[in-house]
Amino acid sequence: MRQISVDTTNATVMVAKTPQPKVKDRRTGEIALDKDGITLMTVEVMFSTPDEVEILKLTVPQPGVSEDLTMGTPVALTGLVASAWENEFNGQKRHGIAFRAVAVTSLAGTASQAEAA
Numbered sequence: 001m002r003q004i005s006v007d008t009t010n011a012t013v014m015v016a017k018t019p020q021p022k023v024k025d026r027r028t029g030e031i032a033l034d035k036d037g038i039t040l041m042t043v044e045v046m047f048s049t050p051d052e053v054e055i056l057k058l059t060v061p062q063p064g065v066s067e068d069l070t071m072g073t074p075v076a077l078t079g080l081v082a083s084a085w086e087n088e089f090n091g092q093k094r095h096g097i098a099f100r101a102v103a104v105t106s107l108a109g110t111a112s113q114a115e116a117a
Contacts, residue, residue: 003081006099008047015073016055017044019065019104034061041065043104045075056099064103078103 022040024032032040039062047056058080069075079102086095 006080012048016046019043059100066106074107076105
């Protein structure tokens with residue numbers, strides 16, 4: 001599956017929902033792990049550019065998620081990529097774009113330090 005890098009240089013990004021463990025199977029509640037056995041997290045962010053605003057649901061390895069991410073926290077996204085996906089479930093075809101990042105880092109401390117200077 002081809003991955004496309006997403007340019008975040010002109011975007012303002014804020015946490016839209018507190019990070020949660022990514023669920024692999026809703027019926028059993030099984031948590032998703034990457035190929036190295038690391039827990040994956042789901043982080044929803046508001047991704048705002050001069051032309052539009054979207055809510056993106058990102059998959060991020062747990063060590064890449066900053067502590068204390070709450071709604072409205074400004075963040076930086078490291079290694080953000082988009083991948084197209086398609087599947088069939090109960091005879092219905094579905095498709096979309098999945099977003100994955102290496103890290104979601106809080107900028108709240110950076111903003112506080114800049115204001116103090």
